[in-house]
Amino acid sequence: MSFQFGEVVDLTKITDHRGNLTFVEALTHVPFKIKRVYYLYDVPGGADRGGHAHKELQQLMIAVSGSFDVTLDDGKQKQTVHLNRPYQGLFVGQMTWREMSNFSSGSVCLVLASTEYDESDYYRDYDEFLAALSTR
Template sequence: MTSLVHPQALCESENVGSATTVRAFTHIHAGAVLGAGCDVGEHVLIEDDVVVGDRVTIMAGVQLWDGVRLGDDVFVGPNVTFTNAPMPRDPTGPPTPVRTVVAPGASLGAGAVLLPGVRVGRNAMVGAGAVVTRNVPANAVVVGNPARIHGYVNDSVPTVTESSPVLFEELVGGAKLIPVRMASDLRGSLSAVELRSDLPFPPARFFAVFGVPSKDVRGEHAHRRCAQVLICLRGSVTCIVDDGTHRNQLTLSSPDRGLFMPPMLWGTQYNYSTDTVLAVFASHAYDGADYIRDYDQFLNELADTDS
């Protein structure tokens, strides 16, 4: 099936996939590449150095400047603005186009603004009118100006709470909540961990996370070999565990339980309370090469493992 270009549209590109519809008053430059099954609305401009994946919807009033990359199944709402110049008053402009990436499955709400060079992660959702000033993690829901994480797309996976019946059962990817001994009396409270018997591994490293602004996110990575146990000693923090197919969201808010995260599990922590102190026990010493910080790379390595 050939592409369907409205007679009042100007499509100079020969790289437009089958079953793609281009509506009136849209201009597609010669170097642009569009995949199959796309729907391009009216009054859209697509410059030469733009690559659009398959089944992408681009609503009316959108300009895709040189350097924009849209993955498969992306939705771009009406009047979304992609900015393309870090220094707009520089008469020479950027020497090379700034790469702005919207990963597969992501959605951009009407009137959202993306600063040049940002990356919107796989399946993320940007709210209407949001101003995206830095990278958006995979599966995150961001809103506001500047855009901040409001939550995560959970694919109908229920949130695990302290009263959930799965409290000490396995979560996705072999993660689980484990009990931690705690004692309280008039003198205060104490939580105790026997390093050789209470943890699922002999720890090689300990660190603590604290003083995190509530708007910020930590984690956003997986480990190839290292396992971890997270215990919230004070305050609360929301955690996401993601095995590449399913996710669980849970809140750590008591030092009488810990979250065990085995290797090859994507972890994210956000929504810190201002007084949060998060203790982390790790099975291995720090090794930068053990980290996977790109979600798509994480999915690729999982696929290689399965094959």
């Protein structure tokens, strides 16, 4: 299983008159075992999140409520994806700079991550990130 840069993944959606259900399975909907789950919420209007890249971490971002934009940059191309459907996730691979913006009121971003938290896995300086890409 492989995903392309900035690929939006359609997740299983089970429709029922009582409400819909969507699930995510490791190694089926994402190309990794899920080691960590976290979510962003109550993001103030006009605030941005992200602004970093990961050396090894892979993620699937899902707008489980509301909407937001994710701008991805792999050093060669930039792409902005608008997430607003809880049955779709955005795959974010390793060595991809990400910036999140335009959070709607009440939005919730659920993130499934391939590794546990490790500060040493982060690039928080864009120029340092670009320098690391050039040595790979």
